Amino acid sequence: MILGTDERSIEKAGKIIAGGGLVAFPTETVYGLGASAFREDSVKKIYEAKGRPSDNPLIVHIADVTDIDRLTAECSEKARALIEAFMPGPFTVILKKSGAIPDTVTAGMDTVAVRYPENETAQRLIRAAGVPIAAPSANLSGKPSPTEARHVIDDMTGRIDAVIDGGSCDVGVESTIVDASGVIPVLLRPGGITYEQIKSVVPEAVIDPNILRSLDEGERPRCPGMKYKHYAPEAEVTVVEGDMAAARRKIGELLEENADKVCGVLTMSENAYDSAVILCGGKTNREYARNLFAMLREFDRLGVEVVFAEFEERDGYGLAVRNRLYKAAAQRVIHV
Numbered sequence: 001m002i003l004g005t006d007e008r009s010i011e012k013a014g015k016i017i018a019g020g021g022l023v024a025f026p027t028e029t030v031y032g033l034g035a036s037a038f039r040e041d042s043v044k045k046i047y048e049a050k051g052r053p054s055d056n057p058l059i060v061h062i063a064d065v066t067d068i069d070r071l072t073a074e075c076s077e078k079a080r081a082l083i084e085a086f087m088p089g090p091f092t093v094i095l096k097k098s099g100a101i102p103d104t105v106t107a108g109m110d111t112v113a114v115r116y117p118e119n120e121t122a123q124r125l126i127r128a129a130g131v132p133i134a135a136p137s138a139n140l141s142g143k144p145s146p147t148e149a150r151h152v153i154d155d156m157t158g159r160i161d162a163v164i165d166g167g168s169c170d171v172g173v174e175s176t177i178v179d180a181s182g183v184i185p186v187l188l189r190p191g192g193i194t195y196e197q198i199k200s201v202v203p204e205a206v207i208d209p210n211i212l213r214s215l216d217e218g219e220r221p222r223c224p225g226m227k228y229k230h231y232a233p234e235a236e237v238t239v240v241e242g243d244m245a246a247a248r249r250k251i252g253e254l255l256e257e258n259a260d261k262v263c264g265v266l267t268m269s270e271n272a273y274d275s276a277v278i279l280c281g282g283k284t285n286r287e288y289a290r291n292l293f294a295m296l297r298e299f300d301r302l303g304v305e306v307v308f309a310e311f312e313e314r315d316g317y318g319l320a321v322r323n324r325l326y327k328a329a330a331q332r333v334i335h336v
């Protein structure tokens, strides 16, 4: 069922969640696939619908900061400062969990990830449901996250009860995750709030070194989701990173070498190529973040077999874009 954002639709969606069903909904980052965070049976359905490994925990979405006290066991001064600064917003905080959260939500971990989205439709849905909503991104496991309702429909038709169509997501990449359950807050996933913004509130905050590298066999990252294949379109993606003039020369050569395949280029400028399917990510990293997942899905729709993605770090969103691009490319990165 496709629902709008009118009052009746939101009420209906809230009832589906409270009754144990699954509803996909827009947030400012990406679409989420929501279930009542208090119902183990519904949360299990999320893992089934996505084909998600059961050791990968979910984020719990709230629409009132005071709910954090109910969901968590302790909250340091630094965590409180981050919450005060970035909630509501594209930000997720990890804290020691309370007994209110079933183990299925947190995949057995003793911490819980909490997020208070800024998107009004998301907030209205959480209030209508009357419970916190556990929600991963609403894509099939391993696919690019959905930033439009039709992406959710493509992946999830027949697997969920409803999707609320709230248009395109503004941020386009997922929330920034900070683990604030220890003494020093650690940035586990770069996203809609930049590292610079985090440091302006907690200068000691550090970045998890796994953000830009691949994990070794059997290695267990702090953020379980990091070890899985991610954001991967059908097309084989290669990132060409560095000075833009050099990147264009390199991609020109690669296009010639791959002339027998359907090639695509994800650019950071107007069209600089003539022998490929060209999609523009955006001139700023902020714009690139907004468009990235939709472009990856679009290449697949157009039957593109290999994609070369230009990338240059230009602003605070660079880290988030790079992290998603490296994963989409399974670490195939050429530095120029």
Ligand code: TXA
Binding pocket: 027, 029, 030, 031, 032, 033, 056, 057, 058, 059, 092, 094, 106, 109, 111, 112, 113, 115, 135, 136, 137, 138, 173, 174, 175, 176, 177, 222, 223, 224, 225, 226
């Ligand atoms: O913007 C977002 O955060 C979106 C929207 C829907 O809110 N949600 C999202 O959820 O991206 P998901 O499930 O696709 O990504 C959540 C990530 C996973 O990598 C998971 O392993 C990690 O958060 N995570 C969840 N709980 C955790 C915990 N207690 N400790 C460490 N990592 C955790």
Ligand code: MG
Binding pocket: 136, 137, 145
């Ligand atoms: Mg996801």
